[in-house]
Amino acid sequence: MQAEDFEKAHPDRALNWLNNRLNSILPMGRYAAMFYGVVDLKDNRLDYACAAILPQICRSETNQAFKGLDGSGLPLGFMKNASYDLHSVPFNKGAMLILYTDALVETPSPPHNVFSDTSLVERLNDLPENIRSESIIATLLQELDLKRHGLNDDLTLIALKVE
Numbered sequence: 001m002q003a004e005d006f007e008k009a010h011p012d013r014a015l016n017w018l019n020n021r022l023n024s025i026l027p028m029g030r031y032a033a034m035f036y037g038v039v040d041l042k043d044n045r046l047d048y049a050c051a052a053i054l055p056q057i058c059r060s061e062t063n064q065a066f067k068g069l070d071g072s073g074l075p076l077g078f079m080k081n082a083s084y085d086l087h088s089v090p091f092n093k094g095a096m097l098i099l100y101t102d103a104l105v106e107t108p109s110p111p112h113n114v115f116s117d118t119s120l121v122e123r124l125n126d127l128p129e130n131i132r133s134e135s136i137i138a139t140l141l142q143e144l145d146l147k148r149h150g151l152n153d154d155l156t157l158i159a160l161k162v163e
Helices: 011-025 117-126 133-144
Strands: 034-040 045-051 057-059 087-090 096-100 157-161
Touching (some): 011 034, 011 045, 057 117, 117 133
Antiparallel strands (some): 045 087, 057 096, 096 157
């Protein structure tokens, strides 16, 4: 991703570039999932593209509801010259982006999981509008109760907010 020809400002082109590199180096049957987003604070917009990722979660401003973003797209490395759709959503003051890996919605193992894609969005919409990013992470991790459930996979959870 440090290469000069990597188009980091264009999520769809960036995923295409990564896909072509990974297609030539990943072993047959191995693929990667990815969310690639660019926040444009000047134009109040989030541009993103996805490669077979869970629906990441976004709200466009403080008084708006959280919703799942389209995570569709071929996995990276699956086939040469795959194209990826560019999506854009408003990203104004108070906007938030919640990025997570599948361990958040698969702990403990389904059907006993604490969160599903749907219930995670519902839970986020139950939180106070002005909640801070670190409080969202703390709340979700507390409800996940990792001391009791443990993890079967790696967990990444990131919350970004435009102040």
